[in-house]
Amino acid sequence: xxxxxxxxxINKTYYNGSPLHVLKGIDLEIHEGEFVSIMGASGxxxxxxxxxxxxxxxxDTGEYYLNNVLIKNLSETRAAYFRNKLIGFVxxxxxxxxxxxxxxxxxxxxxxxxxxxxxxxxxxxxxLDRLGLKEWAYHMPNELSGGQKxxxxxxxxxxxxxxxxxxxxxxxxxxxxxxxxxxxLLKKVNETGMTMIIVTHESGIANxxxxxxxxxxxxxxxxxxxxxxxFSSFGFQNIK
Amino acid sequence: MISLLYEILNTIxxxxxxxxxxxxxxxxxxFMLIVLLGSGNGLKNGFASNFGDxxxxxxxxxxxxxxxxxxxxxxGRRIALDEKDLQFTSAEFDKYVNLIAGNINFGTKTLSYGTxxxxxxxxxxxxxxxxxxxxxxxxGNGRFINDLDIREKRKVIVxxxxxxxILFNSETAIGKNVNFDGIIYTVVGVYYIEDRQDAVGSxxxxxxxxxxxxxxxxxxxxxxxxxxxxxxxxxxxxxxxSYRKRIAQVHQVSPEDDNAIWYGNRFESYLQMANISxxxxxxxxxxxxxxLLSGIVGVSNIMLITVRERTREFGIRKSIGASxxxxxxxxxxxxxxxxxxxxxxGLVCGVGITEFASQFFEPSSAGRNSFNAFLNPTVDIxxxxxxxxxxxxxxxxxxxxxxxxxxxxxxxxxxNNK
Numbered sequence: 001x002x003x004x005x006x007x008x009x010i011n012k013t014y015y016n017g018s019p020l021h022v023l024k025g026i027d028l029e030i031h032e033g034e035f036v037s038i039m040g041a042s043g044x045x046x047x048x049x050x051x052x053x054x055x056x057x058x059x060d061t062g063e064y065y066l067n068n069v070l071i072k073n074l075s076e077t078r079a080a081y082f083r084n085k086l087i088g089f090v091x092x093x094x095x096x097x098x099x100x101x102x103x104x105x106x107x108x109x110x111x112x113x114x115x116x117x118x119x120x121x122x123x124x125x126x127x128l129d130r131l132g133l134k135e136w137a138y139h140m141p142n143e144l145s146g147g148q149k150x151x152x153x154x155x156x157x158x159x160x161x162x163x164x165x166x167x168x169x170x171x172x173x174x175x176x177x178x179x180x181x182x183x184x185l186l187k188k189v190n191e192t193g194m195t196m197i198i199v200t201h202e203s204g205i206a207n208x209x210x211x212x213x214x215x216x217x218x219x220x221x222x223x224x225x226x227x228x229x230x231f232s233s234f235g236f237q238n239i240k
Numbered sequence: 241m242i243s244l245l246y247e248i249l250n251t252i253x254x255x256x257x258x259x260x261x262x263x264x265x266x267x268x269x270x271f272m273l274i275v276l277l278g279s280g281n282g283l284k285n286g287f288a289s290n291f292g293d294x295x296x297x298x299x300x301x302x303x304x305x306x307x308x309x310x311x312x313x314x315x316g317r318r319i320a321l322d323e324k325d326l327q328f329t330s331a332e333f334d335k336y337v338n339l340i341a342g343n344i345n346f347g348t349k350t351l352s353y354g355t356x357x358x359x360x361x362x363x364x365x366x367x368x369x370x371x372x373x374x375x376x377x378x379x380g381n382g383r384f385i386n387d388l389d390i391r392e393k394r395k396v397i398v399x400x401x402x403x404x405x406i407l408f409n410s411e412t413a414i415g416k417n418v419n420f421d422g423i424i425y426t427v428v429g430v431y432y433i434e435d436r437q438d439a440v441g442s443x444x445x446x447x448x449x450x451x452x453x454x455x456x457x458x459x460x461x462x463x464x465x466x467x468x469x470x471x472x473x474x475x476x477x478x479x480x481x482s483y484r485k486r487i488a489q490v491h492q493v494s495p496e497d498d499n500a501i502w503y504g505n506r507f508e509s510y511l512q513m514a515n516i517s518x519x520x521x522x523x524x525x526x527x528x529x530x531x532l533l534s535g536i537v538g539v540s541n542i543m544l545i546t547v548r549e550r551t552r553e554f555g556i557r558k559s560i561g562a563s564x565x566x567x568x569x570x571x572x573x574x575x576x577x578x579x580x581x582x583x584x585x586g587l588v589c590g591v592g593i594t595e596f597a598s599q600f601f602e603p604s605s606a607g608r609n610s611f612n613a614f615l616n617p618t619v620d621i622x623x624x625x626x627x628x629x630x631x632x633x634x635x636x637x638x639x640x641x642x643x644x645x646x647x648x649x650x651x652x653x654x655x656n657n658k
Contacts, residue, residue, distance in 0.1 A: 056559060056652040077563040079651075084561020095556045095655060099254035112561040117246055156560065 088157025263582030269535020274590025280524030282617025364449025540638030555654025
């Protein structure tokens with residue numbers, strides 16, 4: 001499988017008051033179609049890493065190749081273009097636009113691809129249908145449950161047919177039952193061949209993924225293969 | 241572009257309160273400005289209308305009776321003006337005096353044609369009276385007294401539109417003979433005065449009247465216009481002082497005797513009116529500018545809050561591929577859209593109410609002694625449109641700068657903005 005993401009010695013420091021060195025030289029390679037989770041305690045830099053991967057934030061030194069394009073010092077316009085074309089986001093707090101209904105929220109990435117209104121609404125309805133939300137298409141976000149909101153957000157992330165999906169604690173605001181549903185959904189999306197990166201601090205979630213990257217204090221502590229899904233919060237269990 | 245408008249209409253429809261507040265600030269600002277400017281104009285027009293079409297720079301002189309014994313004469317002597325007054329005025333004061341016109345007033349008598357009649361004042365006048373009194377004669381309504389009438393002492397008469405309507409109804413009056421107090425005159429013209437439709441005074445040549453009524457060179461009064469050398473209160477006062485001294489000397493009356501010779505100086509009252517107008521103008525503009533400013537501040541405030549409120553939304557839009565420029569465009573076009581529509585509403589309401597109000601302040605037709613305090617309280621549409629444009633631009637700028645700031649916030653920070 002070809003490499004889709006390649007990080008070389010990424011460093012990031014925040015300058016709010018005293019400098020905070022969040023990422024201290026990250027080297028990482030993710031291949032197309034992988035299902036990866038990034039784990040770590042709060043403050044380990046996992047969200048920062050995801051933001052850099054999503055071109056939502058910039059980094060200080062190092063090199064980040066996305067789809068073999070160097071992502072460094074991009075203009076906002078260029079960054080927006082890449083986000084639109086290559087990346088789909090799923091956020092913990094859903095980040096749906098409150099005054100747009102489900103359909104309009106899902107269709108929005110296509111608006112920025114200059115797709116006509118009728119076409120994009122048709123496509124959006126197809127995606128909502130696929131996620132079992134057809135009846136809810138014209139409901140506003142505040143009329144939807146958490147799981148439904150997250151499914152709308154996933155539909156929105158998928159509609160632009162991105163190369164990778166970045167999910168930041170996608171189940172963080174959901175109950176356990178809904179979490180399972182959402183995670184199953186993400187798994188299914190991954191099975192279609194889409195690269196999926198999930199940031200989480202829940203080992204249960206991480207255990208569903210095929211590769212676990214553990215961050216600690218801004219460096220990668222370990223990268224473990226988890227294709228057997230036998231990871232627990234205490235580390236790998238040795239089932240013999 | 242159509243796609244953008246759809247996007248904006250959608251935003252507006254789902255954010256009615258915000259849209260209404262912005263729009264109301266704009267509409268109200270424009271509305272108040274127009275009502276205010278209209279009221280100011282109403283006051284100004286009211287004052288101006290009291291002068292009508294009469295020339296502003298006219299001095300009128302009448303003979304009176306002396307109050308003060310002077311140069312061996314007792315008081316109570318009647319002062320009669322005559323054509324010598326015209327001569328010395330135009331000869332000695334030619335630096336200040338333009339037109340000069342003598343006038344004999346014969347009082348009000350019966351003017352008749354066939355069986356129709358009315359009471360009309362009759363004056364013997366010189367040709368330039370038409371200018372001094374601001375008379376109008378439209379095409380097809382003949383002419384005023386001319387020099388040939390004066391030289392040949394013709395028995396011709398110029399009557400008013402109202403007199404013509406009474407005497408001739410819809411017939412033509414020109415060339416017909418009318419009877420004024422037993423003497424027959426031929427009508428040569430029909431005049432009207434813009435703000436005094438009911439005027440019924442009639443005019444005959446001065447020379448004719450002097451001959452018929454055996455007045456010699458005597459005149460009842462005379463009037464002259466001042467030229468551009470009189471342009472303010474100081475020059476007017478100076479001229480009037482020297483003129484009063486001179487005419488007092490000619491008629492051998494005391495220069496202090498206010499009753500011997502009467503003056504009417506329209507320029508003086510014109511200056512007063514001009515001052516009042518100027519004051520109203522300044523006051524209206526100061527208040528107007530502050531009204532507009534408060535409108536601008538209102539719009540700016542709402543735009544500022546709106547943009548702050550939408551920071552997260554902008555973050556979401558950017559995360560799914562909106563360029564900073566596209567978001568800026570969204571804010572600006574929405575702002576222009578709202579301010580233009582509501583500015584237009586305010587404009588229409590303001591103009592509507594001033595036009596409506598102006599119906600109630602019809603020019604008074606009660607004649608010379610009527611007074612209009614308030615007339616035609618409307619606004620020049622150009623001023624109104626310019627003010628609306630100013631507010632639209634201000635609203636746009638007010639949205640632009642916060643939007644620029646919001647767009648420059650890093651996407652991730654905008655997303656985390658709660």
